[in-house]
Amino acid sequence: MLRGWVLLPVALLMFWSTVVNAFVKLNFPAAVDTVYAARAGRLFWYGDSPIFAVRRAALLRVLDSADLLGINANACHRHELLQRTDVSTDTATTAAADKVCTDALLSFFTDLICGAQARTVMESDQISNKFEAADFRNITTRVLKLMADAEHGAIAWPTDGAGVKVLLRELATRVANGDSTKAREAAAMLNYRRWIRHFGFPAYVEVNVATGMLYYFRGDTIALSMTVVAGKPATPTPLLATFCYAVTLYPYWTVPHDIAVNDLLPKCKRNIHQASLREFQVVDNGGKVYELGDLDWAKYTKRNFPYMFRQSTGCDNALGVIKFELTDTLDIYLHDTNFKNAFLSNLRYFSHGCVRLSNPLALGNILVEEKIDTDAVKSCIKGQAPTTMRLKEQVPVFIIYSPATLSGDTVAYGKDVYHRFK
Numbered sequence: 108m109l110r111g112w113v114l115l116p117v118a119l120l121m122f123w124s125t126v127v128n129a130f131v132k133l134n135f136p137a138a139v140d141t142v143y144a145a146r147a148g149r150l151f152w153y154g155d156s157p158i159f160a161v162r163r164a165a166l167l168r169v170l171d172s173a174d175l176l177g178i179n180a181n182a183c184h185r186h187e188l189l190q191r192t193d194v195s196t197d198t199a200t201t202a203a204a205d206k207v208c209t210d211a212l213l214s215f216f217t218d219l220i221c222g223a224q225a226r227t228v229m230e231s232d233q234i235s236n237k238f239e240a241a242d243f244r245n246i247t248t249r250v251l252k253l254m255a256d257a258e259h260g261a262i263a264w265p266t267d268g269a270g271v272k273v274l275l276r277e278l279a280t281r282v283a284n285g286d287s288t289k290a291r292e293a294a295a296m297l298n299y300r301r302w303i304r305h306f307g308f309p310a311y312v313e314v315n316v317a318t319g320m321l322y323y324f325r326g327d328t329i330a331l332s333m334t335v336v337a338g339k340p341a342t343p344t345p346l347l348a349t350f351c352y353a354v355t356l357y358p359y360w361t362v363p364h365d366i367a368v369n370d371l372l373p374k375c376k377r378n379i380h381q382a383s384l385r386e387f388q389v390v391d392n393g394g395k396v397y398e399l400g401d402l403d404w405a406k407y408t409k410r411n412f413p414y415m416f417r418q419s420t421g422c423d424n425a426l427g428v429i430k431f432e433l434t435d436t437l438d439i440y441l442h443d444t445n446f447k448n449a450f451l452s453n454l455r456y457f458s459h460g461c462v463r464l465s466n467p468l469a470l471g472n473i474l475v476e477e478k479i480d481t482d483a484v485k486s487c488i489k490g491q492a493p494t495t496m497r498l499k500e501q502v503p504v505f506i507i508y509s510p511a512t513l514s515g516d517t518v519a520y521g522k523d524v525y526h527r528f529k
Contacts, residue, residue, distance in 0.1 A: 131207045135246075138213050138246060145247075146251070162257065163208060166208055166212060170185040171185075173215070175278060175282060176219060176275065176278075177275075177278055177295075177297040178215065178219060179224060182214060184210060216265070217242070221242055222297075222304075223302065225295070225302035225507075231346075231437050232347070233435060234350070234505075235348060238306055242305075271297060273518065274297040274511075274513060278293040292510050292523075292528050293518060296512065309326065310326075310330075311504070313507065314462055314506045315512065317507075317510045317523065317525070320332060321333050321441075321464060331473060333464060333465045334465045335463060336449045336455040336463035337455065339458065342459045343525050346507060347435050347505070349434050349435040350502065350503055351433055351474065351498065352434055352497065353495050354431055354479070354496045355496075356428060356493065357420040357488070358420065358493050359417045360418040361417050362387075364415075367416045368409040371387065371416050376404045379404065386421075388417050389402060389414045390414060390416075391413065391414055392415075396417075420490060427443020427444045427467065429467040429479075433504060441461070442461060443463070450465045454524065468484060474502055475496045477496065
């Protein structure tokens with residue numbers, strides 16, 4: 108990691124005699140205002156002393172190193188800072204340019220410390236917004252400290268843990284070798300790691316769709332791991348930051364609408380006595396349950412079908428006998444499965460989007476305070492009513508996609524099944 112301002116040759120410092128456009132949109136305007144309020148309005152990047160040019164040059168040099176840190180420099184105003192114009196004597200223009208530089212530093216710190224770029228690929232994120240105030244305070248405090256240290260001649264840049272340093276070395280190697288695909292994969296894993304760990308959760312679940320693995324972490328230690336089955340490339344598992352709030356034993360499976368109207372509805376219209384339909388009921392929006400023979404199927408089409416199909420409970424249920432309830436809004440779950448052979452495959456991508464677990468009972472017994480009755484679960488009681496066991500505290504669940512994985516001091520690369528890094 109960079110540990111101090113990097114001084115540029117005098118000739119390059121002289122070349123920087125310009126300011127950026129005063130109308131650049133700031134990424135963190137509230138944080139910028141907080142910084143200047145704490146400094147009583149004093150500028151940090153522009154002034155009469157040569158030290159201000161040294162600071163601006165160092166900022167650009169830091170942003171030039173962003174690729175080796177897994178950070179998008181242009182998201183930190185690097186492009187705008189390169190579009191220099193003549194230095195203005197106008198106080199307002201100079202103050203605006205100073206704020207752009209400060210916003211660049213805030214943006215850089217946000218990515219470096221919080222791994223914020225990982226958040227941008229999530230399709231549903233119910234965690235980050237709960238920590239925005241704390242992140243705001245943390246980043247502005249660090250920037251103010253850096254500025255105060257710089258004014259006294261000392262700079263202390265944030266450092267990363269050992270695992271991140273391994274990824275940084277790997278990223279630097281891939282960049283040096285011109286391996287852009289693996290460089291992007293290493294950078295993605297680097298930012299996932301920064302992002303997830305900056306929350307400081309004592310325990311959490313991480314599902315890596317790209318490798319088909321689930322890990323339960325206690326701090327930095329993996330307390331449980333297992334293989335999973337994820338979504339097919341045609342129906343990929345969405346990336347989520349969510350919470351598990353309960354475990355349901357003997358769950359119903361409510362069939363997704365597209366499967367209901369494209370598969371089950373035509374079967375019912377042809378013959379409701381088919382063996383493949385015996386385990387299904389129909390439920391209306393009010394929760395009333397109908398047997399298949401209760402309805403006049405001839406009058407329903409894909410467009411006017413007003414019901415939901417529900418599969419009865421038991422080991423033949425598509426969700427198996429254990430489902431982990433998540434707070435996400437995309438109807439994605441972690442669950443058991445009635446198709447155990449899928450775990451024998453090296454490429455386990457067979458679901459419509461949910462995540463099937465090879466050892467759900469082990470995860471359930473870690474999460475719930477009252478241990479699950481193993482015998483009752485393994486008995487596969489047909490038609491057993493669902494039982495929901497609420498967690499004492501919600502557990503964070505991160506569903507990520509990273510072909511690059513960290514194992515000790517090495518980085519391994521799996522298959523990019525969803526082609527997200529091509």
